[in-house]
Amino acid sequence: MARQLQMEEDQVFGGEHHSGRAVDVTTEGARAFELEFERTPAFEWLRENAGRFGFRLSFPEGNPCGYAYEPWHFRWVGKIVAKQVAASGMPRRPTGK
Ligand SMILES: [Zn+2]
Numbered sequence: 001m002a003r004q005l006q007m008e009e010d011q012v013f014g015g016e017h018h019s020g021r022a023v024d025v026t027t028e029g030a031r032a033f034e035l036e037f038e039r040t041p042a043f044e045w046l047r048e049n050a051g052r053f054g055f056r057l058s059f060p061e062g063n064p065c066g067y068a069y070e071p072w073h074f075r076w077v078g079k080i081v082a083k084q085v086a087a088s089g090m091p092r093r094p095t096g097k
Pocket of ligand 1: 017022023024072073074
């Protein structure tokens, strides 16, 4: 159900950014919108703490929607949903890859 709503939202609004609830982040030393962001301390911090503030990674690797992996794109979903996502485990790239 949530997946279907997400896909409908993307079709209607042209993506999560138009909802006003999504942000793209980067940090010094990482080019914007590049996978290298996932190798930064900033991403590691986000991976561990975003859920505490109600954010989740929208498109983790292997996401069921089939979207390209975007380690920089986080969406506010509220603390309850973010906590549920964190409890189910956010996919992470194996070390050394
Ligand atoms: Zn984005």
